[in-house]
Amino acid sequence: KQEVTQIPAALSVPEGENLVLNCSFTDSAIYNLQWFRQDPGKGLTSLLLIQSSQREQTSGRLNASLDKSSGRSTLYIAASQPGDSATYLCAVVGRNYQLIWGAGTKLIIKP
Amino acid sequence: GAGVSQSPSNKVTEKGKDVELRCDPISGHTALYWYRQSLGQGLEFLIYFQGNSAPDKSGLPSDRFSAERTGGSVSTLTIQRTQQEDSAVYLCASSLAASGRGQETQYFGPGTRLLVL
Numbered sequence: 596k597q598e599v600t601q602i603p604a605a606l607s608v609p610e611g612e613n614l615v616l617n618c619s620f621t622d623s624a625i626y627n628l629q630w631f632r633q634d635p636g637k638g639l640t641s642l643l644l645i646q647s648s649q650r651e652q653t654s655g656r657l658n659a660s661l662d663k664s665s666g667r668s669t670l671y672i673a674a675s676q677p678g679d680s681a682t683y684l685c686a687v688v689g690r691n692y693q694l695i696w697g698a699g700t701k702l703i704i705k706p
Numbered sequence: 707g708a709g710v711s712q713s714p715s716n717k718v719t720e721k722g723k724d725v726e727l728r729c730d731p732i733s734g735h736t737a738l739y740w741y742r743q744s745l746g747q748g749l750e751f752l753i754y755f756q757g758n759s760a761p762d763k764s765g766l767p768s769d770r771f772s773a774e775r776t777g778g779s780v781s782t783l784t785i786q787r788t789q790q791e792d793s794a795v796y797l798c799a800s801s802l803a804a805s806g807r808g809q810e811t812q813y814f815g816p817g818t819r820l821l822v823l
Contacts, residue, residue, distance in 0.1 A: 629811065638710070638797065639814035684749070693739070693762065694812065696749040 597622040597689045601697035609705050610677060616670040616700045618685030623663045626688040630659050630670050632681040633699065639684070643670070675704045708732075710815035712798050718821045719788055727783045727818045731800030738781050739801075739812060740773060744794040752796075755781060756803070788822045795819050 598621045608614055618628070630642040643652045643659040645668070651660040658671040672679060682701045686694040711730040719725050731738050740752040751765040755775045766772070770788075775781040785792055799812040 631814075638816040639799075641811050641813060644811045686749075693751040693754060693765070694741075694749070695751070698748045 597625075597687060597695045599685060599687055599695050599697040601683075601685050601700050603700060604698065605701040605703075607703040607705060608675060610675060612675050613671070613673050614675055614702075616672070616683050616685075616702070618668040618670070618697055620666045620668075620687050620695075622689065623666055624689070625663065628659075628661055628668050628685065628687045629694065630657075630668075631684040631686065633684055634681050642683075672702075677704045677706050680704045710798055710800050710813055712796075712815040712818050714818060715816065716819045716821075718823065720823055721790060722787055724784065724786045725788055725820065727785075727796050727798075727820070729781045729783070729798030729800075729815060731779065731781070731798070732813055733779075734802070735800035735813075736778060736803045737801045737812075738775060739799040740781070740783050741797045741799065742794040743797060743817075744791075749797070752783070785820075788820075790822045793820055793822045 600619045602617045625647055627644055627646045629644045631639045633639050643654055645652045645659055645661040656673040661668045680703050682699040684699045685697040689695050713728045737756055739754040741749045743749050753760055753763050753773050757778050758775050770786045773783045795817040797814055797817045799814045801812045
């Protein structure tokens, strides 16, 4: 059974710092891995999707990597801003195309 | 529409009553997914549709939960005889297709916050 773990559960850093969020999964037989952000009272926003054949994806200040063999993904956020404060969720697409979710990392960027 | 919409945004109901939650996917998206997020817990997969059929109903927590999709568009999630443990945010997502590759980005609606008293 696929399990997704995110570390740390919470992170607070000063504005401007670069930071890394970690995601690990137990079954390397995945179709893809997605990173989302969740803002209080709002829906989920997809940030990056890495297909199983890819090793990384970039969007603006975000870079996500995927190492299937070790069951790990990282989300790198450069030059963090207060607006980046949110909960970041990692999810893998497994059998039947459902997303298996991590518990999330709550990120606070202090001005 | 521009994104996935869900209604109602909030629903308060009494234990034992039935509720219907609605999801309007992005136009042209053939795959539709329902999830729920209970307080303090992670997101939980409930069911997904490819067109009007639901190949995977394994996530529905009990037979009080059912979902349908008509015309390959709007979907309704029905909870019968609601219980307090059904209180959660119910999220809907759509993607261009599940496609057999599972490589389509899922776009989420804002959710319906359900409170069962």
